[in-house]
Amino acid sequence: MSNATVLMAASFAITLKLDGSNDFLDGIFLGCDGFDFTQEVIQFTEVTSERWGKANKGRSRLTKLPGNAVGGNLTLRSGMTISKSLWLWFSSVQKGNWFKQRRTILITFHERTKARAAFQFTEAWPTKYRIGEMKTDTSDVVIEEIEIAYEGFERIST
Numbered sequence: 001m002s003n004a005t006v007l008m009a010a011s012f013a014i015t016l017k018l019d020g021s022n023d024f025l026d027g028i029f030l031g032c033d034g035f036d037f038t039q040e041v042i043q044f045t046e047v048t049s050e051r052w053g054k055a056n057k058g059r060s061r062l063t064k065l066p067g068n069a070v071g072g073n074l075t076l077r078s079g080m081t082i083s084k085s086l087w088l089w090f091s092s093v094q095k096g097n098w099f100k101q102r103r104t105i106l107i108t109f110h111e112r113t114k115a116r117a118a119f120q121f122t123e124a125w126p127t128k129y130r131i132g133e134m135k136t137d138t139s140d141v142v143i144e145e146i147e148i149a150y151e152g153f154e155r156i157s158t
Contacts, residue, residue: 011110012032012107012110013108013110014029014032014105014107015105015108016103017103018086018088018089018103019088019101030078030079031075031076031077032075032076032077032107033074034073034074034075034147035072035107035119035153036072037069037072037153038070038071038072039066039067039069040066040067040068040069040070041064041065042064042065042066043063044062045061045063046060046063047059047060048061071121071149071150071151071152073127073147073148073149074105074124075145075146075147075148076146076148077143077145078143078144079141079142079144080131080143081144086126086129089101089103089126089146090126090128090129090146093125093126101125101126102123102124103125104121104122105120105121105124105150106118106119106120106121107119107121115158117155117158118156118157119155120153120156121153122150122151122154123151123152124149125148125149126146126148126149128145129145129146129147130145130146130147131143131145132145
């Protein structure tokens with residue numbers, strides 16, 4: 001396989017183990033976004049001894065340094081089932097048990113049936129729980145959505 005093989009967005013699986021769940025919640029999500037991790041930039045200006053034009057004073061220099069790396073929030077969407085696992089996870093955090101509820105989420109991308117790329121999100125906990133729009137004039141699936149904060153984001157080997 002070439003390193004230039006493009007992976008399809010529809011070929012992903014999510015692994016997340018929650019309290020009260022017998023199995024990993026694996027591959028039941030319809031959508032996922034929020035894959036971002038940003039390196040903050042710290043800027044500072046200093047005056048050097050270098051002359052600038054005809055000025056008697058030094059030249060101003062802007063320096064940029066890497067600051068903290070900051071992750072966004074993941075949003076996972078699935079068809080709503082009778083399982084209350086996602087709600088109970090969110091509810092437990094809201095009741096003050098957030099530290100014990102932090103989890104690791106693994107998202108893998110596949111080519112046919114073989115995992116080709118994987119990302120790991122660590123110290124993840126839910127910040128928002130939402131049920132999508134419901135209408136009486138449609139047969140659409142009810143969408144359950146959970147937004148998850150995470151501290152670590154890493155591309156790992158498959």
